[in-house]
Amino acid sequence: xxxxxxxxxxxxxxxxxxxxxxxxxxxxxxxxxxxxxxxxxxxxxxxxxxxxxxxxxxxxxxxxxxxxxxxxxxxxxxxxxxxxxxxxxxxxxxxxxxxxxxxxxxxxxxxxxxxxxxxxxxxxxxxxxxxxxxxxxxxxxxxxxxxxxxxxxxxxxxxxxxxxxxxxxxxxxxxxxxxxxxxxxxxxxxxxxxxxxxxxxxxxxxxxxxxxxxxxxxxxxxxxxxx
Amino acid sequence: xxxxxxxxxxxxxxxxxxxxxxxxxxxxxxxxxxxxxxxxxxxxxxxxxxxxxxxxxxxxxxxxxxxxxxxxxxxxxxxxxxxxxxxxxxxxxxxxxxxxxxxxxxxxxxxxxxxxxxxxxxxxxxxxxxxxxxxxxxxxxxxxxxxxxxxxxxxxxxxxxxxxxxxxxxxxxxxxxxxxxxxxxxxxxxxxxxxxxxxxxxxxxxxxxxxxxxxxxxxxxxxxxxxxxxxxxxxxxxxxxxxxxxxxxxxxxxxxxxxxxxxxxxxxxxxxxxxxxxxxxxxxxxxxxxx
Numbered sequence: 034x035x036x037x038x039x040x041x042x043x044x045x046x047x048x049x050x051x052x053x054x055x056x057x058x059x060x061x062x063x064x065x066x067x068x069x070x071x072x073x074x075x076x077x078x079x080x081x082x083x084x085x086x087x088x089x090x091x092x093x094x095x096x097x098x099x100x101x102x103x104x105x106x107x108x109x110x111x112x113x114x115x116x117x118x119x120x121x122x123x124x125x126x127x128x129x130x131x132x133x134x135x136x137x138x139x140x141x142x143x144x145x146x147x148x149x150x151x152x153x154x155x156x157x158x159x160x161x162x163x164x165x166x167x168x169x170x171x172x173x174x175x176x177x178x179x180x181x182x183x184x185x186x187x188x189x190x191x192x193x194x195x196x197x198x199x200x201x202x203x204x205x206x207x208x209x210x211x212x213x214x215x216x217x218x219x220x221x222x223x224x225x226x227x228x229x230x231x232x233x234x235x236x237x238x239x240x241x242x243x244x245x246x247x248x249x250x251x252x253x254x255x256x257x258x259x260x
Numbered sequence: 261x262x263x264x265x266x267x268x269x270x271x272x273x274x275x276x277x278x279x280x281x282x283x284x285x286x287x288x289x290x291x292x293x294x295x296x297x298x299x300x301x302x303x304x305x306x307x308x309x310x311x312x313x314x315x316x317x318x319x320x321x322x323x324x325x326x327x328x329x330x331x332x333x334x335x336x337x338x339x340x341x342x343x344x345x346x347x348x349x350x351x352x353x354x355x356x357x358x359x360x361x362x363x364x365x366x367x368x369x370x371x372x373x374x375x376x377x378x379x380x381x382x383x384x385x386x387x388x389x390x391x392x393x394x395x396x397x398x399x400x401x402x403x404x405x406x407x408x409x410x411x412x413x414x415x416x417x418x419x420x421x422x423x424x425x426x427x428x429x430x431x432x433x434x435x436x437x438x439x440x441x442x443x444x445x446x447x448x449x450x451x452x453x454x455x456x457x458x459x460x461x462x463x464x465x466x467x468x469x470x471x472x473x474x475x476x477x478x479x480x481x482x483x484x485x486x487x488x489x490x491x492x493x494x495x496x497x498x499x500x501x502x503x504x505x506x507x508x509x510x511x512x513x514x515x516x517x518x519x520x521x522x523x524x525x526x527x528x529x530x531x532x533x534x535x536x537x538x539x540x541x542x543x544x545x546x547x548x549x550x551x
């Protein structure tokens with residue numbers, strides 16, 4: 034899931050002030066931001082209360098199923114058309130993808146209330162860790178299921194680097210060195226002997242901006258069948 | 261042709277020193293360090309934004325050292341440049357007459373004076389060694405022929421005292437397979453651990469130059485233990501320097517003892533003077549390495 038954290042409230046207020054907004058519609062996200070406790074119903078209502086206590090008018094609020102779904106967000110906008118129409122701005126408590134989906138769905142100015150920080154594993158309720166940064170060129174088959182691109186602070190494919198000490202990382206000193214973990218697990222699985230250094234990464238695989246269209250591939254294969 | 265390589269190949273015990281290029285363009289202090297170290301050094305390392313902190317580039321400073329008639333070891337870290345810039349600078353280094361290369365990962369930017377900087381690490385040190393070896397064979401990373409190859413004497417860093425040892429052993433072997441011909445180590449405090457690392461390197465055909473830090477005060481030791489990656493000064497050393505009437509003299513005596521001890525095990529010593537450049541000739545001479 035996408036991990037978010039609240040943006041400093043003063044900054045959010047400044048954004049609204051810049052827009053000249055005294056009337057605000059607030060929207061959250063029923064998926065990631067709800068699990069992260071940053072943009073679920075509870076947090077949206079907290080923001081509403083806070084804005085109202087500071088003299089702004091909240092024209093309405095919503096927490097749709099998932100904020101990054103274009104169709105779903107357009108539906109939310111239609112459901113709350115009057116409330117959004119009477120607002121000066123829409124405050125979005127969702128990740129950057131959710132903010133942009135809302136910005137595409139309404140003509141009103143949209144402004145973010147959260148920072149999007151990483152793709153996270155849920156370690157336990159409320160504790161999230163970054164394990165994958167979606168590089169487009171997965172090496173986990175070679176690294177015993179531990180990603181060095183993400184979990185080594187330097188993103189080194191081969192290690193340990195010279196800063197490792199007693200198995201610990203030099204940058205995040207309370208963490209075990211990723212490369213020690215990888216080598217240990219490879220050894221435990223009897224795979225260490227044939228482990229070769231990884232080659233330099235192909236960063237062209239990480240296309241920006243990313244786009245995947247499985248329907249196009251499906252269409253192509255269908256037209257291929259027909260011919 | 262690298263004279264450092266010639267000396268090591270001939271079985272001579274070598275001495276290398278280390279200088280940091282200035283933060284700025286005034287080369288006077290750096291030249292003074294070179295002049296102090298040169299009489300007893302076979303080559304001098306020129307660091308690359310050491311400690312992830314801004315300095316004049318190793319490329320330019322290495323050329324200055326060469327023009328002074330002293331052989332530099334051009335250091336290149338993977339922190340500040342992507343593979344295009346690293347390759348381009350390697351070509352530049354060779355055309356500038358730099359024949360020795362030390363390929364290292366580099367400290368994380370968060371430990372330096374520009375903690376906001378993006379750490380590049382497009383390649384790691386093993387991969388950079390592979391690139392340099394490719395250059396020596398006349399090919400770039402894409403396998404294209406270079407118009408004019410290099411013939412770098414390729415070195416890497418080694419950390420014989422950092423446990424777990426089996427990981428370090430794997431790293432040493434990997435780096436040699438990638439193209440490393442000599443290692444310069446972090447400061448050596450445990451001769452047994454050092455000797456086992458030398459055995460591994462020698463078995464695979466690489467030379468090992470053992471590191472010596474000139475630890476001139478308790479304050480310097482504290483700084484090293486708290487701030488420098490991959491370095492840990494043991495308590496008994498800290499107690500000896502901290503408890504001495506003349507810490508500087510004690511540091512020099514300790515370095516002399518360490519140099520003598522390494523003389524029997526290593527292929528050379530690498531002295532990191534930490535400001536005590538003036539003591540380096542004495543350390544080398546009193547250790548009986550050079551007269």
